[in-house]
Amino acid sequence: IDLVCMLVRFLSRRRRRPLFLVLDRFLEQSVAHPDKKFLVFGEESYTYSYTDLQSNKIANALRAQSGYKAGDTVAMFMGNEPSFIFTWLALTKLGSPAALLNHNIRSKSLLHCFNCCKASVLIAASDLKDAVKDVLPSLLEQNVTVLLMAKDSDTTGIQSFSEQVEEATDAPLPRSLRSHVTFKSPAVYIYTSGTTGLPKAAVVNQNRLLTALVILSSNGVKQTDIIYVNLPLYHTAGFLVGLIGSIETGTTIILKRKFSTSQFWDDCRKYNVTVIQYIGEVMRYLCSAPKRDNDKDHKVKLAIGNGIRAEIWREFLNRFGNIQIREFYASTEGNVGFVNYTGKIGAIGRVNFFHKVSVESGKCYDTELDEPVRDANGLCIETRKGEPGLLVSKITDIAPFAGYAQNEEQTERKRLRNVLKKGDLYFNSGDLMSIDEENFIYFQDRVGDTFRWKGENVATTEVSDILTICDCIKEANAYGVQVPGHEGRIGMAAVTLTDGVQFDGSKIYNHVVKCLPSYARPRFIRIQDAVEVTGTFKQIKMKLVEQGFDPGRIHEPLYIIDDRVKSYIPLTAEIYSNIQSGNIQL
Template structure:
């Protein structure tokens, strides 16, 4: 047999193998590409872990600054900052902070501000000083604000000027604790609050000595990011230096490079905005177009103006964009990639159909969780794809869950029952050295509640994600729902017990059972409360509206309210929610007095059938 014939046979054999692989294993090449990317990430991470002195996310920023000092890093309105200017400005913040009373290098500092360059400068400054940063949600007030500040052990609060009133509300408590309060302004007349901007402007831009962070280790906390969890007030999830170092890869692993322009309009106090948008851009050297808050009407105009190529989303963002009036230039932009989580399949399809061939990279992760998934195959509706290598590095399992008893189903031997493919189960992930669970700051009770023991073997330990998932026959994984006392609305997790506590401190309400209900055309569930009134009291919708708007951020305010004679409970005094959730807010099914929050009237007003039909049809937007 001559060489020509042998070559032909080899080519035919190779082509046959390729065709067979494509036919019987349609995702093989995508899986192989993902494995190679994962291996590259692991090798880069291990290389950085071996460096001396220790290499952290901050050091990657300093590398970028040294290599590309004049590269544009932050765009905010008319403001422009290169890597070098960002570095120098953060040095000024660090020097100014060092001179403040009550602060020492390494002390935890709480940031209470919305999206603005000062947020990024301050975090970089704190990283240079070896200080963890607590990223406070700028929507929280009074009790929640004090709780979030206190649980991270912060000694300093830095706040934006527009949040001065919120700070003044809790100032007596902060003063009593000896907290240093700094306001990002040139002058503040309020006793007990120090102006900070003038001190920053007067500070030198000289580099900060590395010795100030010499005691920082890979296990040291880098940031505290708050999550509602399943019960109670927000909890401070500990994100240590190792986790932040790992997070550098989130954008680069999705093909983002220094040539890209990233649109960051999600809150910086969230994992999505801070870790993916900011920390991810540090790794890639991309330009960040920072916006104070999301605006559906201005989104695409911003993208066109700044030549944005990469956008972030949560499910609601995509739906909001699809809900805007159609325009002739909807496809006139340079956006090529959208990365995020929580988009529904029908919204995914509509988004691509309307705005063009944009790659959607859906993923799953949680702030405190130890497992994540990436839908690298682009399967519409899936949050990721599972495979052997991923399962080996980050072991997880879907277990059967009893939603009525709110606990995993267990066999007679006490072990959990794995959910078969195609069935919904609770996602739990094994806690290992590679996939640790750091827990919540100063909250061992809530940390323990997220641990599940004796899952597949006696003595094993898993992290309870609180999420119900399903894996199909092609190994794609789909998010189904949340368990426990949390619902998600406007992209935020809402803890029902926190809302209940706020409702019951109002004089007229005796008990409150809070839950989420589905509204057609909206992602997640909006808040509803079944309440009982104190004896000899009369419901006043205007007074209750004033109360909830004072104590709760917009996404956590109960949109619907029903007044019951008594709150139904189980034999162990747990409030019953299943029937209430099923009935929703339909006045045709509910005999109890039913009310809806009306922002125009600044009151809870009686729910009518006409109003209900308008909400269902989408004529009234929530």
């Protein structure tokens, strides 16, 4: 019933004239609750009214820039801080799409992301000045206006913007400035994590932003709730769920600069947090932290996010109490999503009537050819219940796929044609799923992460999960590497060790032999000080895959499985040479 009500509300908003956008919902909230806390950041708090006026000042200061006109795309290069939210609201008031740059990227990657969206202005946080200086010559060559959220700037070409904002009027912006905006207009550009190469700018249009309003309210979040947002605002989870979802409900946001395991529950207690956001790794970090007597002493009643593994899910509930976990599945650019409303551990949702209309999930996938399996007529073959397959969703007016900015090649790679009949068009999620007899849907792995060895598919997430159960391994990143003279790719894992614990080759050997079939056991293990991840904790595999298992290229401890001694033993240059020459068969 709640979902039907929300659908009716969404459709009625779609019919309103002039256009009703997310900004209009924020303005409604600031009129209805001007003195309510919208944002809390450390010891500072900002009301709806203050946020509205401050965003007016930023918008008016920006209008005064000679290199900018209302509607131009603006790139935001900022971390989780109040000015991120004030600036984004200012841009929406000016009808300008915002490119949300990951504040961790530098040099070539930063320029690549900036150039994706054809922005004319870059607004950067004061602490990112050095990163901006690195790429400044290229920006100035393109006549980009570079604004720094600081009181002063001693660098030619970088203007101090804070002073201009302070002096600007807080008068409301005329609606006519955004009269060009339609539901199909880009609202924000959100970048994919770049786990397998340079990030791509996914276009999130105004309609998609409007649908994101319901994410929290459809999960029972109310105006009286307090949400803890510590995931990056430049990414989908922090921005669409944490920020946009809270604008609909009128919830107070507790904004954290970044996730901290040690401060997480103390913050929840300090601010009386009732709703938390997660991605799978966050839950794992919380569960692996030392136990405390007050683990269940908090007011959190709902956790909403994605990527939690079944065993971590159970451990989390066991340790931190009766918290409703709402696991969902969605991607920044995708046209399909699921929510697990029932709390079925391990599932990302359930296929219902609405999905059956628009989703054809589970097409057979050939991981070696990296494409769906097709029949004699060239159409995709559907998987049976319980079998992993590629999740695809029909591209329609109701479920569109906007693609990636300035990247037609990558956009086309996400389009799948001739799926059920000749000439049809589907979105390729790039994710392998399975559906059980009760229609619950489970995430298996990402296409490209799954590899094939000895004629069998190996899911890297499963291998990583199994390895981290072993008490001497803290984190594991599994992937496939090529071996001369062998088809497919053989399993390898980069791992970090539990603090104060030595690598125990025979213990890990016994563990993987017991838990994994022979083809899925990692033949090589590489010990790292830290597993490299993106800003949203996705593991980066590309560099590891390229480096393979060559001890000449890798200066970290390397081990190879040895069935004769039932252990992982050091991988020497001599063993490597024998593998390369074919003297050792794997």
